[in-house]
Amino acid sequence: MRAAYLVEPDADRPAEAIRVGELDPAPAPDGWVEVDVRAGALNMHDIWTLRGVGAATGRPHIIGSDAAGVAEGRDVIVYPVVPRPPDGKIVPHAILLPDAGHGVLAGRIAVPPGHLVAKPAHLSWSEAASLPTAWLTAYRMLFTKARVEPGHVVLVQGAGGGVATAAIGLAAAAGATVVVTSRSPEKRERALALGAAAAIGSGERVPQLADVVVETVGPATFEHSTRSTRAGGTIVVCGGTSGFAAELDLARLFAREISVHGSTMGTLAEFEALVAFVAAHRIRPAVDSTADLADVRAQAARMLAGAAFGKLCVSLS
Numbered sequence: 001m002r003a004a005y006l007v008e009p010d011a012d013r014p015a016e017a018i019r020v021g022e023l024d025p026a027p028a029p030d031g032w033v034e035v036d037v038r039a040g041a042l043n044m045h046d047i048w049t050l051r052g053v054g055a056a057t058g059r060p061h062i063i064g065s066d067a068a069g070v071a072e073g074r075d076v077i078v079y080p081v082v083p084r085p086p087d088g089k090i091v092p093h094a095i096l097l098p099d100a101g102h103g104v105l106a107g108r109i110a111v112p113p114g115h116l117v118a119k120p121a122h123l124s125w126s127e128a129a130s131l132p133t134a135w136l137t138a139y140r141m142l143f144t145k146a147r148v149e150p151g152h153v154v155l156v157q158g159a160g161g162g163v164a165t166a167a168i169g170l171a172a173a174a175g176a177t178v179v180v181t182s183r184s185p186e187k188r189e190r191a192l193a194l195g196a197a198a199a200i201g202s203g204e205r206v207p208q209l210a211d212v213v214v215e216t217v218g219p220a221t222f223e224h225s226t227r228s229t230r231a232g233g234t235i236v237v238c239g240g241t242s243g244f245a246a247e248l249d250l251a252r253l254f255a256r257e258i259s260v261h262g263s264t265m266g267t268l269a270e271f272e273a274l275v276a277f278v279a280a281h282r283i284r285p286a287v288d289s290t291a292d293l294a295d296v297r298a299q300a301a302r303m304l305a306g307a308a309f310g311k312l313c314v315s316l317s
């Protein structure tokens with residue numbers, strides 16, 4: 001079976017660490033379900049794995065946590081968190097499929113029973129494969145952690161990222177007023193087309209203070225996030241593309257009674273709710289591009305360059 005895998009990590013040139021070739025499928029644990037993968041998507045998590053950081057085990061190690069395909073005659077999307085966590089308890093028990101030794105960027109994979117959700121018919125394979133990591137993370141940030149409601153102002157930092165484009169689409173569909181920041185005029189334009197009401201340059205003054213800020217960028221935007229949150233508002237953090245050590249103005253935090261939440265991935269119930277929400281609102285995830293699996297290195301390089309708008313996908317059809 002064709003697969004994208006890692007043999008030797010490369011801290012400096014992670015995209016170069018990806019190999020694509022034929023691998024024998026590993027024996028699936030008893031009771032797991034086989035999926036013929038049609039498309040997958042990349043995440044920053046894969047880049048960390050390729051750098052040699054994280055819990056990935058075994059060599060060769062198949063990368064990837066996002067996949068959609070066909071299982072037992074049904075079009076499905078894979079829920080990528082194992083073992084199946086108790087409701088609402090993502091951490092500390094959760095681990096992604098590739099970190100448990102079961103990456104999904106391969107022609108045929110096996111997943112635990114109950115980890116398959118029906119693919120909404122209006123989504124392409126790449127759009128469906130975009131949902132498991134970035135979109136699930138954005139869903140939990142917005143609706144479980146920040147409790148976004150119609151009329152809320154939601155500020156999304158770094159408009160082009162997978163989580164950011166997901167947050168724009170989901171918050172707009174939920175009736176929020178979405179403001180985005182981006183360093184790129186082109187990405188600002190594209191964010192408006194996704195449903196954002198306003199798009200400003202990174203660090204620029206917001207038109208309205210936000211009820212909720214979606215933070216995925218880290219130190220490059222965190223000070224702006226606290227400056228742009230209304231009294232009593234919420235900042236939700238799921239990552240730090242520009243680093244992990246941000247300065248925090250504590251006076252602003254307590255004087256405005258701003259809440260800061262960490263958030264990671266989501267439960268199976270949240271994934272099912274996300275897929276149902278996407279189907280009900282006929283949302284189409286922003287896909288930057290889809291390449292054949294043979295060109296997955298170029299997709300990873302595009303992610304590292306920060307050039308993408310939306311998800312970087314690969315086709316295994």
Ligand SMILES: NC(=O)c1ccc[n+]([C@@H]2O[C@H](COP(=O)([O-])OP(=O)(O)OC[C@H]3O[C@@H](n4cnc5c(N)ncnc54)[C@H](OP(=O)(O)O)[C@@H]3O)[C@@H](O)[C@H]2O)c1
Pocket residue numbers: 043044045133134137157158159160161162163164181182183184187202216217220221238239240241242263264265303306308
């Ligand atoms: N905790 C979880 O469960 C979870 C799940 C998924 C992702 N994550 C994390 O979330 C973060 C975002 O991941 P992603 O895949 O959505 O997106 P990404 O490809 O990592 O990039 C997101 C955005 O960051 C912005 N950015 C990067 N460097 C910047 C800088 N120096 N100044 C200003 N903006 C900068 C860019 O925005 P512009 O070019 O538009 O300015 C880019 O579009 C990563 O750290 C990832 O590891 C965590």
